[in-house]
Amino acid sequence: MIRMDGLTKYYGRKPALIDVTLRIPPGVVFGYLGPNGAGKTTTIRILVGLMRPTRGSAWVQGSDTVREREAAQRCIGYLPGQFVAYQDLTAQQYLEYLANLRGDVDPAVRDALVKRLDLDPTVRIGAMSHGNRQKVGIVQAFMSEPDLLVLDEPTQGLDPLVQREFLAMVREARDAGRTVFLSSHVLSEVQAVADTVAMLREGRVIAEHSVAELTTRARHRIDLTFAGEPPDLSTLRRIEGVRRVEQNTVAVHIDVDGSTAELLKAVAPYDVVDIASHEPDLEEVFLTYYGQE
Incomplete structure (x- = not known):
């Protein structure tokens, strides 16, 4: 057309x-x-x-x-x-x-x-x-x-x-x-x-x-809640695609570029009781190309 x-x-x-x-x-x-x-x-x-x-x-x-x-x-x-x-x-x-x-x-x-x-x-x-x-x-x-x-x-x-x-x-x-x-x-x-x-x-x-x-390629935000001790944060940071790892008293917050498969494999042996995934929207994708400014 x-x-x-x-x-x-x-x-x-x-x-x-x-x-x-x-x-x-x-x-x-x-x-x-x-x-x-x-x-x-x-x-x-x-x-x-x-x-x-x-x-x-x-x-x-x-x-x-x-x-x-x-x-x-x-x-x-x-x-x-x-x-x-x-x-x-x-x-x-x-x-x-x-x-x-x-x-x-x-x-x-x-x-x-x-x-x-x-x-x-x-x-x-x-x-x-x-x-x-x-x-x-x-x-x-x-x-x-x-x-x-x-x-x-x-x-x-x-x-x-x-x-x-x-x-x-x-x-x-x-x-x-x-x-x-x-x-x-x-x-x-x-x-x-x-x-x-x-x-x-x-x-x-x-x-x-x-x-x-x-939206598949964009950065995903994932919150993981563990029943027991979470995996070592430095281990999580070495996983392909992981860009940020932070922990508070409730959950571990992780930013992942693209697929989350490797991350989920890494945390599977631990006692994960809740996963909250915040799916990216087009605005977030846009910002990855143009920068926050």
Whole structure:
């Protein structure tokens, strides 16, 4: 569905993207992560045909986003990170205007999305709260049922109930065989829906993995409680993958990178009465790549 080859963009002499190469198949949710200034929005603007790369190429469903921009854009529903709409139109007028421009929007689909997000279509966009304007942006991206949804920070300003409904919409799009390219700072929402994530730093993709693989590789925190004397802590520290061992009056606390199999084998001969495992989330994985700062 998406192909990027050596995608590079300079603003003057400053690089925003450097040799980004990705392959994204149909029917997946692809999370695109990185701190502010990493190049996420630049990637998206090139992908949707709003910006030319300095070098390299991007294709959407086989269409080059520069030379065949119109064909590529026909496949895309796009929600920009800073969504702006005509302030003097009501949501209904604005959505009808965009539907007439595209020419392939089923009014029943559009109206169902409006109802699902609890959006009042009679209110003028300029009088709406930020959250309701964001709902308008979500509806216009989804209403043509595009093969590719490109969503840049889609849940900013939404209340938790609407966020949950939005994530359900993303899953349904994937289950229908459509592709979702999701850029977000809310790591928990990416983890909730993404199949694969790429991490961007200073314009370069530094990692690309399935979410399951990332969380498997990440650091696990394990608390072990023993009925009797625990094993020698120095012995535990020598086990492959163990990064930290601490003991208090109740339990031994251990951080392990990757698999915990060797650790569990080592403590099996001792009288372990309780094991509490704190599974890593995507935010912890993110921090292992970018550092606490």
